[in-house]
Amino acid sequence: MSFQEIINSDKPVLVDFSAEWCGPCRMLAPILQEVKAEIGDKASIIKVDVDRNPQAAQHYNIMGVPTLILFKKGQILWRQSGVVPKNLLINVLQKFA
Numbered sequence: 001m002s003f004q005e006i007i008n009s010d011k012p013v014l015v016d017f018s019a020e021w022c023g024p025c026r027m028l029a030p031i032l033q034e035v036k037a038e039i040g041d042k043a044s045i046i047k048v049d050v051d052r053n054p055q056a057a058q059h060y061n062i063m064g065v066p067t068l069i070l071f072k073k074g075q076i077l078w079r080q081s082g083v084v085p086k087n088l089l090i091n092v093l094q095k096f097a
Helices: 003-007 023-042 054-059 086-096
Strands: 013-018 044-049 067-072 075-081
Touching: 003 013, 003 044, 013 023, 023 044, 023 086, 067 086, 075 086
Parallel strands: 013 044
Antiparallel strands: 013 067, 067 075
């Protein structure tokens, strides 16, 4: 399944634009795992490495990592850079689920 097919889903898709070398990205990873455990199938969470996918990073104007973008049916519903607390992410995902 392509990135475009994933973000065009009827279900919200949270995309974590990150990089291997990024300390805050490593801090965000366990938070995202906890969020996924709590919300289950209400939303998808995928990781995009900006170094391996520079076109995606450029297309979505990713200036810093981590940057989280929430898509639904291909539309950007929410976007935030930096480490985001678990409760905020859950609230955002439940709002759009």
